[in-house]
Amino acid sequence: MADYADWTLQRGDLNISRARAALDLLASEQRQTCSPDDIARLQELTTDALSVEEIAITSSGRVICNTWGLVRNEMRLTEKSIPLSDGYSLRLNGGGISTPSNGMVVVSHGDYHALLKRARLVDVLHDTPMLLGIASLDGQPIALSGDADPELVSRLVKEETSGFNESEVFASRRGKDFAAFAISNRSVADWRTDSELWKMVPIGVGISLALIALIVWVSRQRLSLAGELATGLHKKELLAHYQPIIELSSGRCIGAEALVRWQKPDGTWVRPDLFVPFAEQNGMIGQVTAIMIQNVILNMKTALAEHRDMHIAINISPQDLESGQFLTLITDEIHAADVQASQVWLEVTERGFIHADIARTTLAKARDAGHVIAIDDFGTGYSSLSLLESLPITVLKIDKSFVDAIGRNAATSLVTPHIIEMAHSLKLKMVAEGIETAEQETILRQSGVQFGQGWLYSKALPFEEFITFYEKRNAGQKTVRR
Known part of the structure; x- marks a missing residue:
């Protein structure tokens, strides 16, 4: 129990320290005007700080802007603050800038405030049923993983202690700002005293x-994931699968999105949602992108040369946009394969626009080289109309979450028509992701969406299967040949 109390204390301190670091940066940069640049910086810091859900700026106690933009309504700091070290403070129950039901605590430093989920402070893994908690040094509970006896909690946070009573075993630890404790049902531990x-x-x-x-x-x-991925990259175990993209007006397949897959030597597959974020966090995503570019051009060079109206979309990470190294590789590969730059689309996510100036420079070079630029997962991040207008984007991909809402009584179903209307006003082509029903296809086509992809047509396919799908889908239809 003492070990778990100590780990809980460390976990709470770690999450609070991440919020402190973000607020320190804001204070050093003197971001107080809530200009578009200031709000972009709030969005960047919220993304970078792992435990922070939102950042807000106040003036005379009133919130003037947050991660999501300017705040027009009367939102003010409330709740008595709990003093922390070095001039920081903590507010419970959302602190007046988030509804209590959201379970947020607010770390404050002057006019800067970071919101964290209360549960993050006590999310320590444990192998037996127990309750973990963290409290202020004066005894005010901050986060509990369950229900606990208030009298026992009060006793545990007053001083470091350990022991047991008729029903429970417990221990507590105190730090610079918080006290943490762990409580377990005594029956779990009674086996230790069993004579058997x-x-x-x-x-x-x-x-x-x-x-x-x-x-x-x-x-x-088996090595750790880091070692396994490094080995997999060295041995080029990553593969490209291709999800067909369909022209909604004609039903023709006009290309595909290349999706990374990893099959280990023993035949098992590693899910992309596991290894791709890991690669991004550990400086390996550039190698992943390079292998994908090489695989795609090697697979598709003959088909792309034969069908000049076919394109393949390759995903580019935010780190790739910052380095720009992928552009040299693509240029070399397509030149050697006699593939046109316009046949290789580059898909970037909204996260890649956090550093908008860097992204704009890299994408401008890619556009000037002849590539089509598509923004992926649109509507799930922070992109604004003004940002879209300033970037060299040709294609907008409508995220699956908005396609799923078509025909349903959901809040997101109201957003989809506005996204389509905005794309039309900017003269952007559209690709709808995740189409699964004929009804979705019909509505999107009637709304002027040009292209779609999803399981209504096909899942992502290995290269040979994609070529078979392409030829069968387009049989008898006119294609543009070399």
Whole structure:
């Protein structure tokens, strides 16, 4: 219990320190006017700070802007603050700038405020049922993972202690700003005093040794994810699968989005939503992009040369946009393969526009080279109309979450027509993602959306299967040949 209390204290301190770091940066930059640049900076810091959900700026206690933009309504700081070290303070129950039901705490420093989910402060993994909690040094509970006896909590936060009563085992630890505690039902631990335990020791030792041997063997057989991914990149284990893109007006397949897949030598597949974020966080995403570019051009060069109206879209990460190194590789690869730059679309997500000036420069070079630029997952991030107007974008991809809402009584169903209307006003072509029903296809086509992809047509396919799909889908229809 003492160890778990200590880990909870560390977890709480870590999350609060991340919020402090973000607020320190804002204070050093003196971001107080809530200009578009200031709001973009709030969005950037919110994205970068792992535990922060939102950042707000106040003036005389009134919120004037936050991560989502200018605040027009009368939103003011409330709740008595809990003092922390170094001039910081903490407010519970949303602090007046978030509804209490959202479960937020607010870390404040002057006019800058970071919102964190209360549950993050106590999200420590544990292998037995227990309650974890964190409180102020004066005894005010801040976050609990369950229900606890208030009298016991009060006792635990007053001083570092450990012990047990008739029903529970507990311990607490105190730090610079917080006290943390762990409480477990005593029945979970009662086996330790069972007289039968001593009869089981030889068996227990044998089982333990067997488990240790198994763990050592497995560890030697398989590396950590970092080591596995590094090995996979070195051995070029990553593959490209292709999800067909359909022209809604004719039903023709006009290309595909290349999606990264990883199959290990033993035949198992690693999910992209596991290894791609890991690659981004550990400086490996540039290698992933490079391998994908090489795979796509190697796979598709003959088909692209034969069908000049076919294109393949490749996803480009925010880190790729910052470095710009992928452009040299693409240029070299398509030149050697006699593929036209316009046949290689580059898909970038809204996260790539946090550093808008850098993104704009890289994308302008790509556009000047002849590539089509598409913004992916539009509507799920922070892109604004003014930002879209300032970037060299040709295609807007409508996120699956908005396509899913078509025909349903959902809030997002009201957003979709506005996204389409905005794309029309900017003269952007559109690709709707995640089309699964004929009804969705019909509504999108009638709304002027030009292209679509999704399981209504096909899942992502290996190269050979995609070529078969392409030829069958377009059989008898006119194509543009070399």
